[in-house]
Amino acid sequence: MHPAPSLILFTVLSGLGFGLLVWLGVGLRAPTGLAAFILFGLGYGLAGVGLIAAAFHLGHPERALKAMTQWRTSWLSREAVLAAAALIIMAPHAAGSVFRATPLPVFGALGAALALATIIATAMIYAQIRAVPRWHHWSTPPVFVLAALAGGAVLAAQLTLAAWLMAGLGLAMALHWREGDRRLAASRSDVGTATGLGGLGQVRLLEPPHSGRNYLLREMVHVVGRKHAVKLRLIALGLGAVLPAALLLLPAGYAIIAFALSAHLAGMLAQRWLFFAEAEHVVGFYYGKR
Amino acid sequence: MPKPPLAELSPYVSDQIRKTTCYMCACRCGINVHLKGGKVAYIEGNRDHPVNKGVLCAKGSAGIMQHLSPARLRAPLKRVGPRGAGEFQEISWDEALQIATDWLRPLRDTAPEKLAFFTGRDQSQSFTGWWAQSFGTPNWAAHGGFCSVNMAAAGIYTMGGSFWEFGQPDWDRTKLFLLFGVAEDHDSNPIKMGLGKLKARGARVIGINPIRSGYNAIADDWVGITPGTDGLFILSLVHELLKAGRIDLQYLIRYTNAPYLVNAQQGAENGLFLRDEQGRPLVRDRRTGQAVAWDSPGIAPDLAHGVEIGGVTHLPVFRHLADRYLSSDYAPEAVAERCGIAPGRIRAIAAEIARVAFEEEITIDQPWTDFRGVRQEKMVGRPVAMHAMRGISAHSNGFQTARALHLLQILIGSVETPGGFRFKPPYPKPPEAHPRPHAGHTPGQPLDGPHLGYPLGPEHLLINDDGSPRRIDKAFSWEAPLSAHGMMHMVISNAHAGDPYEIDTLFLYMANMAWNSSMNTSAVMQMLTDQNDDGSYRIPRIIYSDAYSSEMVAFADLVLPDTTYLERHDCISLLDRPICEAEALADSIRWPVVAPDRDVRPFQSVLLELGARLKLPGMVKEDGTARFRDYADYITNHERRPGIGPLAGWRGADGTGRGRGSPNPDQIARYIEHGGFWLDHIPEEAQFFKPWNAAYQDWAVSRGIYDSVQPYLFNLYLEPLRKFQLAAEGHGHRQPPDHLRARIRAAMDPLPIWYPTFTDAETDPAQYPLHALTQRPMAHYHSWGSQNAWLRQIHGHTPLYVSGDIWAQHGFVQGDWATLTSAHGQITLPVARMAALNARTVWTWNAIAKRRGAWALDADAPEAVQSALLNHLIHELLPSRGDGLRWANSDPVTGQAAWYDLRVRIEKAPAGQRVSQPAHAAQRSPVPAPARDIAHQVKV
Amino acid sequence: MTTLPASTRNKLGLVIDLDTCVGCHACVISCKGWNTENYGAPLADMDAYGAAPEGTFLNRVHTFEITRDNAPPMVVHFPKSCLHCEDAPCVTVCPTGASYKRAEDGIVLVSETDCIGCGLCAWACPYGAREMDGAERVMKKCTLCVDRIYNENLPAEDREPACVRTCPAGARHFGDLGDPQSDVSRLVAERGGVDLMPEQGTRPVNKYLPPRARDALEAPDLASLCDPSGDQATGFLGWLDRALERL
């Protein structure tokens, strides 16, 4: 899949934002006043920036509201509805914390649940896609959820919790990769089933339908990604989870937190880039590519 | 639950449909052009049309994009920069016509042969030929000489008609179909429709082709033959059929010259037919043992035995034939290695032909009467059909190979019989019924007759007393005696060399001769720009008519911009290359369904105006004014012979004339009313056995196809060839120059032969181990397709396809480039792997590669930077043999360009290759740069 | 509306005959032509005359090669457009309801005025049957020519998809695959029509007829064919004499 910067940014940033909001909502940290302003601002800001980034991915952002309508079947629609709901429901709690120094735990808890659901919905957008076997697996949502919660915990300065979540994230990523590498074969799709010609012999693309490129190839077939997979996995694992986990176990300090956070963010960007770039869409079979 | 959105199910389609004829290729399908607000909105096939019956190919469906092409020329152009650079000034039509008149008038008055007028994709050959004849130059032809004259000539000489577009398999009845060397062909849609019919019936298709793509991909059986060896393979099939006695003796006796006795007397008559005093060929009557005239009533012609006259035995043609092909030289084992086909497969195919022809015989309950007056109760057919094209034709042994194929068809009795191969009117038409070629020119006078024709002996050659050619292309000379379509591919190099003489003006129409229709393209571009010491050009003047910004445009001094096919009148005439079907006579028109939006004019109308300005006979009235207003006026009112004109339908003042009749002022309107075409069914009893069928012959005369009935026999043994051999043996007053004697003697064998192509014979296989071919992409027409925004996305570059062996041997990986080297040149292009390929063959698509700056494409378009023409590797001459002579890379009989004799060597191009070679300097575009993105929709 | 209908009245679709398709791309271009002029926005071509042209097409023809043990390699042309799946994942993922499957005939469509161009449906389609238009930025796909097959402005005989009408080889068939008695259903039954990627669980309506056996011509029993005795000309002459006598 094409690693679109807008989607990488969206998933990483909004994940982080909603992760932070989860912790703020459940009241693990209950800031008030300026601190609350900064933290809730960060949560709303990151989630919002992520949504704006996602809108860049749309052909018609001006119609974005229509995306709220199909929550019955569509995880993307659910994500939109949940994100909006989370932000709205959380609002009284946030406002209470900032302006009145009175958190409203009911709104907070409900908002946190919705924020968590939003993160899960984001993950399900990918996990539901059978045509991308690497994503179509239960191991996808844990990566998204743990990444969001771990990053959010760092922002919420829940360092020990964050360290454990980072460790969990590391495990989840490793698991996702290990399983992911088997998914394409497990899908049983190959050029033979794609063409129905598999029974006749070895099938190979001779000529693509057009000598030029097309949307499908640009969007769904990205062979460059897999060349860098090992390197990027190490970066993602190292920077995204192991290093922050280790740093967070050190005596706390703004510099260390900032360092841990930037390492985590860099690692997550790498992970997300790879998440798209190394995911094979079965349409590649029609183009002699994986 | 929300309701689903409603799709608009009955959108308004168009406010008008205009029915005309497609011209995205020469197949000439009927199209419905949907107009909205006077603009072309959508093009689909015309269901009533005899050619395509509603279907349309990719090119035809993309017609709208050709009509809207940014490469369309916009006004007449006068060259202002050096030739080839593409620097022009737009001028008025008045000025353009004045320039052309000023150049041509002195030529006509003093030396009409100094005008060489050649036309390419044109479908008004009878018109341009008539113009050239009127002008008085012998130097006119269309493109057939580099295209498929081997096919045309072998067919006409052997059986009075050919494959190409002049005949077709009986698609509805054939049970076994053999397709030799065809990627696409002119009968583009009909072949696909025919194959579809065979497939629907589950009939067997055998594809003989070094490459298994396109039609060959759907062939039930694929024979990946080594290029240039089909003749050998076919004669091996003949060998097997003869050996097994699976031939149609009845058919041979009735309809062919198989029983004719061949003169065995030494001397000037040797090898000619034994004739009586009236010149009638003789046959041996089995009942009396006497030699009698072939058409004597009640005889039983013998095929086995001859007659002895004065101690000399004269044997029938069939005996010569049997003796030759029963030889073990043609046994499957003897040919297998050369052809690259296992002996078992050759046997299997021969057996299948025999089985289907003789065990699945079909009959139609339709009585008919033959030319001898004998009534037959049924039409008996052998449902084996064959079709072939340039894979056979474009070799230097192509004429004889095509003859061999016709021999095979005739031996099993499957020509003009149900289930076999059928002619389309105006064919069949034996060589005798065609004209002889003419080159008699006199200043200020028309030529002494039609330019092209079918020589029946050396006496019909167009040579001077010293043996030198009379035509600039050397057609009908000893170098190519039966070059029935001229030799357009030799014109530029001969004109450049001043051999056989110098010309003044080269006038080309619709032929991209500076690029994909030339051999040795880089050198040709050089020849077109070469200057004399005084700075004048070697070829002094070049006038060119094109509709688009092609490569050739850049080399013209004067460009006459044509309309597109939707903007002009055309006539697809019976005098030319009509659209007939085996069942029916048909012709059609194009008419301006939209008006041009540029300062362009239909070329034919321009030619008529030029003719009027030059006061050419036939083009001016007595008072010296133009006879024809425009081409439409010509189509309606011109008469070739009294009562016969360009269009056969709705003739006569009342429009009831079919084929014959006086001009009808309403004729074009009637065509338009009828969907752009006219169709006249052949009567049922005349549908088959046309050369011998009295009803057909009478019908053909009534339609003006013949002036009198013309029954004839098929020429298994081709006597005119023997006449050329006799000359080579020293008989007669016209003899070939010594250096050509042996070649004429060998190549002009009156019975089909096979010999290795000249290139194969002279190539060291160690140096050039591979054959290199091009194929036509179904979705492109020669160089035109690349200006079409839709089609160019399908084929935008030219990968060189190589077999897995070659791939492995050279260590190619995906994305690599290859350098291909022939004895003449080198090209570099991307390489791709293909298994379904003759192991000794590489290939790429024809005519996709473009010169930078042409066709309104970006200079870095893939057509320019990831594509190369094989033409750069093919020379019009063979490599020097060290005998001081340069031999043409053409068939020695017809002069057909041997495109597919190419031998090459392949190497991996150095890593980092990004741009194809040769990379010619860009030409300046005479048209403005197009919009980047397009989304064409006619809004109403 | 992205909930799939529980069942559709008809199952209209295409049957594509891989034994017959010559790979001419006629269906590709006629589809392009019809849909550029009709249904919704025109199908755009970006950089149309440039170095990297990229247009929207609803139907594309791929070419595959099959290598076999002990038999010559095969080449198969493979046209592909939307298969109008019964369990169309492209529909259920759509957040806006722009993608929907018609309950009356099963045709899967995109309502272009509702589409936000998110591209998710193209991701969900295993077959690459959806393309985002470069100019209009909405999702395009085969409409099964819904604007032809019911179009009262077209003569009855033309109420079939543009690609079917144009296919010169007759390799494309259109009909109701929900009706076992229909021509297309019979063809599928006779010729063993298959689904593409059945394991993806999409239950495509369109079916593909596999190529028939290739290169199966049997070597003959030559003796049974051999009339003339022996292979010398004399033996042949004897046969010829007898045969001529029989005429």
Ligand SMILES: Nc1nc2c(c(=O)[nH]1)N[C@H]1C(S)=C(S)[C@@H](COP(=O)(O)OP(=O)(O)OC[C@H]3O[C@@H](n4cnc5c(=O)[nH]c(N)nc54)[C@H](O)[C@@H]3O)O[C@H]1N2
């Ligand atoms: N390597 C290789 N070379 C080959 C062949 C091959 O098989 N291999 N095949 C050969 C054969 S058989 C042929 S026939 C030739 C064909 O070669 P050409 O006859 O040169 O054919 P085109 O490239 O189509 O060029 C025709 C020209 O006509 C112009 N044209 C198109 N429409 C119109 C119109 O309406 N009016 C006017 N006035 N001009 C128009 C086009 O713009 C183009 O410049 O190529 C030959 N060259």
Ligand SMILES: Nc1nc2c(c(=O)[nH]1)N[C@H]1C(S)=C(S)[C@@H](COP(=O)(O)OP(=O)(O)OC[C@H]3O[C@@H](n4cnc5c(=O)[nH]c(N)nc54)[C@H](O)[C@@H]3O)O[C@H]1N2
């Ligand atoms: N779409 C499209 N249609 C066209 C044209 C076009 O440019 N595009 N051009 C038109 C013109 S001008 C012409 S002349 C016709 C030509 O029509 P075709 O004859 O079909 O054209 P080619 O592409 O030259 O195909 C030649 C075939 O012969 C095969 N071949 C080459 N050498 C041999 C051999 O030695 N033996 C055998 N058995 N096969 C061999 C090649 O692999 C190739 O498949 O097509 C016409 N129709």
Ligand code: SF4
């Ligand atoms: S075969 Fe195609 S391009 Fe040629 S005339 Fe027919 S529809 Fe037009």
Ligand code: SF4
């Ligand atoms: S083929 Fe693709 S686009 Fe069409 S219905 Fe099936 S999943 Fe959807």
Ligand code: SF4
């Ligand atoms: S691109 Fe359009 S049709 Fe596809 S899922 Fe998004 S909104 Fe729906």
Ligand code: SF4
């Ligand atoms: S049915 Fe219509 S939209 Fe679908 S591929 Fe065919 S022509 Fe295109």
Ligand code: SF4
């Ligand atoms: S039009 Fe028919 S034969 Fe041509 S590519 Fe399409 S399905 Fe195949």
Ligand SMILES: [Mo]
């Ligand atoms: Mo040609």
